[in-house]
Amino acid sequence: MERHLTRRELLGSFLAFGALAAAARTNIKPLSVTAPMAAAKPLRIVHLSDLHWGYRGDWNRRLPETVARVFHQVAELTPAANLIVVTGDLIQAADGTVEREKRLAAVKERLEALRIPWLAIPGEHDAFGDQGALFRKLIGPLHFHRVFQGLHIFGLDNVSQGFFLGRTQVQWLAKEAQRLQPSDAVLVLSHAPLYDLFTPWNWYTFDGEAVFRQFHHLAHRQFLFGHIHQGLDHAHHGVMNHAGLPVSWPLPEPGPMERLAPWPQGASHPDMGLGFRLLDIANGRFQCQTLALEDADRKAVLR
């Protein structure tokens, strides 16, 4: 009997090889920092990603409705969320400043309506055509360092110039990171993954290793990203990297050397793969959960 490799096994072997190669390429040693977490208060953070507001087509035939349902779930969370972070692609790229401005404003209005503090970084769709100028004007800086209830949040821009941070941003990051204590809790947001997840589909950051290096001296770090339209958790240099669930449409698992493309939204399960994620910080630990839009008994998952 012939045994076929599943896509997951294929992915596993490919990624394992990639991880091996990556480990060999870098000189970041395994982490041995132990320090109790400085951020003492429990925090609940909603991780939204890839809304692609303005998209019309087969991949999601009722996008405004999907967005509304996800936002409703976020509003209904118990305990309530303290903060929302959005890891890029708030809108679908469009030609013309007027249309892009309309889309960004629409997403901003919906986020504001939740009355929960929120932070967002750009995806390549948000920065399309003007290298992030409009995003900066309407949403906020492309990269930033904010302290929210003791948690250090770094928003990074690995899309506006290309899938990299660039020397200027890395230098800024190095300066900011130097000021952190080993016990400081750090959350890093980026659109594309900061490690080589699958370079043939631009699922990587050319100089992403720099971020792992800069935060190497810290005991409590967690990286959130989007872009790949599927929930995925991966440890790289001892740091957990969590991909957010898409609000818009799912994408295939990485692996096949073919052109990346979504598929038409399912007839019987239109919400497949959609939703958002939750990051709870309590008792000095991070805990990440997935909230699929498809789950009927969602509330039970939460408690």
Added chain:
Amino acid sequence: MGTTRWLAVALMGTTMAWPFHRAPGHRSRPSPKPSVVQGARLYQRACLSCHGPRGDGQALALLPDGTTAPPLDGLVGEGRSQRRLESVIAQGSGMMPGWASVMTPVQLKSLVLYVQSLNPSSPASPSPQTPRSSP
């Protein structure tokens, strides 16, 4: 049915057989001078997604507006000067990233060497008796 398996073998094969990977345990050092091999290695990581594994524009990732990046094979034949290639790779243009903000001058020169080395494929002539060999 066996496609996935075939793909797995082909994929692992290409990964292992790619001549520009360093053996595990060998850290890559920045090359002191530009080389086409360094260019090929950089191309695989940073350019292949948009311009295609063979540089022929068969992109594996689409641009946000649903279009693809242009082919790069045969640019020399089309009269693109070295200076023009250097400038577009370093500074970018439209949706083409400007790589100077993340790569060294040596890396950029290596990429120019590699792009200049790309030849367009000749039209394929498969025969029914001899199936086309795998890559």
